């Protein structure tokens with residue numbers, strides 16, 4: 682098992698956001714995490730990427746505890762909603778800095794190849810990132826999450842701010858990534874995106890993973906939304 686989450690609990694002050702949450706993800710699998718606004722999806726991702734600690738529970742990557750060893754946390758790449766970059770540095774320099782934080786030193790050609798894969802042109806990659814459009818920043822955000830070649834990629838609403846062509850490039854990039862024996866967990870409110878990309882969808886509701894569904898190729902958007910609505914036990918998708 683690539684990722685296993687067992688009996689996870691997290692409170693902010695007296696407010697419980699996650700209670701007895703269980704989740705797993707295999708190698709070569711893409712899992713979509715759905716849930717209404719404010720249900721705790723980002724909190725879960727922040728725990729999985731080691732940004733915040735749970736109050737209790739286990740998270741393992743290939744059977745090894747995530748919280749005990751820094752080396753295990755390096756197996757995870759995070760692509761948050763808004764990536765953080767140093768505005769005065771260019772894309773190469775920002776990626777070198779991120780790589781350095783993970784203790785890896787990619788070759789110049791590896792960085793160039795990754796920038797090409799995410800669709801950042803060499804002339805743009807040499808400009809300070811403070812001059813980038815939101816779509817260009819999201820391209821660099823993708824590259825930052827992948828620069829250290831993690832085994833598990835965790836993405837929060839990855840296709841915000843992207844045009845359809847770039848979205849399609851990224852979906853192919855993610856499929857190539859997962860075909861190398863790796864795994865992906867991503868949040869999305871977009872049923873079309875989930876149907877195109879995910880092998881399985883899980884729904885967070887009532888502070889835990891309430892339901893899951895293996896996605897058949899023939900499943901349609903309305904069927905996914907109906908399933909989601911019954912999973913969260915409300916009348917309409919929000």
Ligand SMILES: Nc1ncnc2c1ncn2[C@@H]1O[C@H](COP(=O)(O)OP(=O)(O)OP(=O)(O)O)[C@@H](O)[C@H]1O
Nearest residue numbers: 693694696698716717718719720721722723724725
């Ligand atoms: N650091 C924090 N301190 C206090 N409360 C927090 C903190 N982080 C998150 N919360 C609260 O936890 C709840 C879950 O927030 P979270 O951002 O995880 O939801 P989400 O499912 O990602 O929402 P969305 O779909 O709107 O992005 C919210 O009520 C939020 O206000």
